[in-house]
Amino acid sequence: MSELPQQFQDLERYIAAGWAKPTKMERWHKRLSCEMPEIQEFYDTMLERLDDVVGHVNQHPLDAVPDNEQPLLNLALSFMDIAPAVEIFGAPDVTGCSYDHRRMTVVENGVDELVW
Amino acid sequence: MNKPEPNRSGPVDGWTAKYPELGTDPISIQANIDPNYFEQEREKIWKRSWLNVGREEDLPNPGDYVVRDVEILQTSVIIVRGEDDVIRAFHNVCQHRGNRVVIDRSGNAKGFKCGFHGWTYGLDGELGYVPDEDQFFNLDKCKSGLRPIATELWRGFIFINTNPKQNLKNYLGEIGEQLDPFQFEDYQWVVQFSVDVKCNWKIFVDAFQEAYHVCELHRGSAYEPFAGKDNPFAHATHMQLWELHRMLSVPGNPEFVPSPSCLKAIQYGGNAVYTPAEGGSDSAASPPGTNPGKHPNWSFDIDVIFPNLQLLFGAGWYLCYNYWPISVDRTRWTARYYVPPPRTVAERIMHENTEAQVRDVVREDLFTLENTQVILNSGAITHMPLSDQELLVRHQYHVVEKLVRGE
Numbered sequence: 001m002s003e004l005p006q007q008f009q010d011l012e013r014y015i016a017a018g019w020a021k022p023t024k025m026e027r028w029h030k031r032l033s034c035e036m037p038e039i040q041e042f043y044d045t046m047l048e049r050l051d052d053v054v055g056h057v058n059q060h061p062l063d064a065v066p067d068n069e070q071p072l073l074n075l076a077l078s079f080m081d082i083a084p085a086v087e088i089f090g091a092p093d094v095t096g097c098s099y100d101h102r103r104m105t106v107v108e109n110g111v112d113e114l115v116w
Numbered sequence: 117m118n119k120p121e122p123n124r125s126g127p128v129d130g131w132t133a134k135y136p137e138l139g140t141d142p143i144s145i146q147a148n149i150d151p152n153y154f155e156q157e158r159e160k161i162w163k164r165s166w167l168n169v170g171r172e173e174d175l176p177n178p179g180d181y182v183v184r185d186v187e188i189l190q191t192s193v194i195i196v197r198g199e200d201d202v203i204r205a206f207h208n209v210c211q212h213r214g215n216r217v218v219i220d221r222s223g224n225a226k227g228f229k230c231g232f233h234g235w236t237y238g239l240d241g242e243l244g245y246v247p248d249e250d251q252f253f254n255l256d257k258c259k260s261g262l263r264p265i266a267t268e269l270w271r272g273f274i275f276i277n278t279n280p281k282q283n284l285k286n287y288l289g290e291i292g293e294q295l296d297p298f299q300f301e302d303y304q305w306v307v308q309f310s311v312d313v314k315c316n317w318k319i320f321v322d323a324f325q326e327a328y329h330v331c332e333l334h335r336g337s338a339y340e341p342f343a344g345k346d347n348p349f350a351h352a353t354h355m356q357l358w359e360l361h362r363m364l365s366v367p368g369n370p371e372f373v374p375s376p377s378c379l380k381a382i383q384y385g386g387n388a389v390y391t392p393a394e395g396g397s398d399s400a401a402s403p404p405g406t407n408p409g410k411h412p413n414w415s416f417d418i419d420v421i422f423p424n425l426q427l428l429f430g431a432g433w434y435l436c437y438n439y440w441p442i443s444v445d446r447t448r449w450t451a452r453y454y455v456p457p458p459r460t461v462a463e464r465i466m467h468e469n470t471e472a473q474v475r476d477v478v479r480e481d482l483f484t485l486e487n488t489q490v491i492l493n494s495g496a497i498t499h500m501p502l503s504d505q506e507l508l509v510r511h512q513y514h515v516v517e518k519l520v521r522g523e
Contacts, residue, residue, distance in 0.1 A: 024307060024471070050380055058462045065461060073461060080468035083377030084476045088337050095336070099311065099482035106475070107308040 003068040005056065011049065011075060014042060019078045020071035025106045027074070027081045032093055032101060036085070043086045046079040130504040131355045135511070138357075142499035143513045145492050147520075148316040154444035156520045161423055162188040166268070166275040166287050168425040168438060169195055172203060173272065173304065179239060182222040183208055187442045189278055193265060194218055194228065198239040203269065205276045206241050206262035217262070228262070237262050271300045273425070288421065291361040295419060295427070298405035303434060303454040307471050310450040311482060315489040317423075317441040318512055320449060323481050324428075324437065325420055325508040327352060327366045333484065338477045342415055344369030354409030355507055360422040360515055362508045365407055368415030377469055385458070385466030401431040420508065422515060432456065433470065445489050451478065 004012060014020065019042055021027045031039065046053075057065060057073045065073055089095045107113075127133065132140060147153050169184055181196035192208035194217070210217050210230040217230045217237065227244060229236040236245040241262035249255065266277045268284035270292055275284050285292065313320065323329075327350040330342055343350040347367050354365035374382065406429045407414040416430035426437040433455050440448040453471055458464040491497070502510045 024468075028472075028475070047376055047380075054380075054384055054462050054465055058460055060461060062458060062461055062464060073465070076465045077468045080377060080381070080465060081472045083375065083469065084337070084472055087375040087377060088473075088476070094476050094479050096480075097483040098476075098479040099313075099485075101479065103311055104475075104479065104482075105310045107310070109305050109307065 004072060005069070008049075008053065008056070008072060011045075011053075011072070014045070014075055015071045017042075020074035021078070022070070022074060023111060024077075024081075024108045025112070027078045028101075028106060030078065031082045031085055034092055036090070036092060039082050039085050039092060043079065043082060046075065050076060050079060126352065126355065131352070131507045132504050132510070135357055135507070138507075138510050138514050142501045143510060144499055145497060147513060147516060148319055148489070149444065149492050151444045153520065154316075154441070157441075157516065158188055158190075160522065161516065161519050162441070164277070164279045164281060165423055166277045166280070166284050167423070168273050168275050168421070169193065169205070170274050171272050171300075171436075172197075172269060172274060174274075175203060177224060179224040179226060180222075181218070181225060181239075183218050183220065186440065188440060191278075192216060193276065194262070195267070195274060195276070196225075196239050200240075202240075203267060203274055204239075204241065205265040205267040205274075207265060209263065210235055211243065211260045211262065212246075271296065271298070273300075288361070290358055291356075291363065291419060291421060294356075294363075294408060295405045298403055298429065298434075300434075302456050304457050305436070305452040305454045306458075306467055307475075308450055308452045309475060309478060310448070312442075312446070312448050313482060313485050314446050315485040316445055316492075317439050317447045318516065319485055319488055319492075320439055320447050321420065321426065321512060322509045323484060324426060325362070325364070325418055325512070326506045327364070328503060328505040329481075329484075330366075333480050334477060337480060338473070340369055341372045342366055342369055344371045346370075347413070349505070351505060353411035353414060354407070356408065357507070357511050361420060362422075362511050363408075363417055363419040364508055365409055365411060365417050366415045367411070368413050370413055378473075381466040381469035384462035385460075403429065403431065405429070418508075420512075422512075435474070445493070 018030055021030055053072055053076050057069055057076065060066065060069070085092050093101065132138065170182065174182060175195065175197040178197055178199045178201060181194055184193045184195065186193050194206045194208045195203065197203050208217050210232060212230065212233060212235050215230050215232040217228050219231065225239070227236055227238050234247045235243060238244050241264055243257045243260045246252065246255065246257065266280045268275050270284055270288060327342065330339055330350045350367055352364040353367050356363050402414050406417045416428055419427045419429070421427070424439045428435040433453065436452045436454060438450050442448060453474060455467055458467060
């Protein structure tokens with residue numbers, strides 16, 4: 001078990017399922033590795049709970065989110081990452097024609113090593 | 117039959133008519149497939165133009181450096197902030213026997229020592245130390261510094277030029293003046309996407325300098341934010357061409373209804389990338405330096421600073437694209453998404469919404485590139501007809517051809 005605040009215990013299962021990855025690249029690849037029913041279920045729950053989650057983590061300064069609440073923030077970030085899958089594509093990845101995701105490198109400022 | 121009049125945001129005769137020297141004929145595709153033409157571009161364009169290699173905040177402290185392999189210049193470049201805070205660029209080549217001096221991609225240094233024989237250069241490029249110097253014959257250390265590359269800054273953007281004919285300010289001309297009021301210093305990048313695509317650099321730029329494709333390629337993903345009942349083909353609300361550079365304004369759809377996640381993002385932090393245009397509000401949402409046409413249904417601008425820098429400006433964000441040709445049919449590209457630094461956790465979450473959408477939509481754009489290059493190589497088409505909405509595409513081939521011909 002992680003140590004989420006009491007009122008978010010219902011979200012623990014998403015952390016266990018890997019929806020609280022710390023980097024953009026990992027969150028994106030998690031989305032791509034899942035089937036739609038799982039993504040949809042995560043989306044529906046998070047949309048319902050998002051204001052509570054954001055309201056809670058937003059009490060902290062941006063650079064001082066406590067370690068035990070970082071997974072909660074990551075869940076909110078994951079929600080934003082998977083939203084296009086539900087709202088636009090109806091599929092985990094971009095549907096129809098799109099550039100192979102394995103050939104795109106995502107670098108997060110201050111987190112990942114910069115590539116040229 | 118009453119056919120509804122299409123909404124033409126621009127001049128009655130269209131945009132192309134404003135630039136009669138460009139003509140209206142189909143454009144030859146030869147410039148995208150001919151290796152000899154590519155070599156001409158290398159010599160007459162890329163080795164004589166101001167090329168953007170980053171921003172000054174990439175090198176915040178004296179001694180900070182990055183190394184860029186720039187294939188189109190056939191060299192490796194060190195870009196470094198000196199002890200005097202001046203940003204300089206050098207060929208990454210030891211003046212002794214030509215070894216590559218800096219192997220690391222980036223870092224902070226007091227100077228640069230070649231790993232071959234230990235020749236050591238200062239951050240200003242001067243040759244400081246030569247081991248066993250007495251063994252050399254008439255070595256003039258003052259003339260043996262790292263070979264400099266002209267480096268100038270505009271609004272924090274670092275440009276290099278291996279053979280400048282004019283300074284950067286004159287090179288940019290009016291597009292630089294037009295964009296000058298934009299508050300670049302208030303933004304920082306949060307994510308970078310990079311790809312290496314098997315296509316000509318001009319095909320790559322073309323994919324991002326017209327909005328005609330929005331209605332088909334992005335029909336499911338990014339059509340409604342820009343095209344609506346009043347402007348179903350997302351006609352540009354403004355276009356401007358200069359001698360080398362160009363820009364257009366992409367419309368916003370005032371009736372666009374954001375998705376639930378986008379509405380959350382707006383709730384948490386204000387503007388997201390697809391925030392609806394502020395219809396009728398006198399362009400209140402457009403930042404200084406953007407929306408030169410002052411169109412009320414403005415979404416974002418696309419500015420192309422020839423040849424390798426493209427800037428997209430929206431309300432509360434900008435994107436910086438850099439193009440680096442490797443060969444006639446291969447180009448490296450980076451896209452950085454810049455926003456005002458998030459002040460709260462909620463704003464951080466807001467940005468994630470936009471980043472995911474940009475990433476997904478850009479992959480639709482990228483998909484067309486390699487298919488196009490393959491077909492062009494086949495010779496199955498020789499020319500491309502271009503619409504009034506593709507004026508910037510037409511302009512690019514016109515500019516390139518003029519420079520290759522030496523005009």
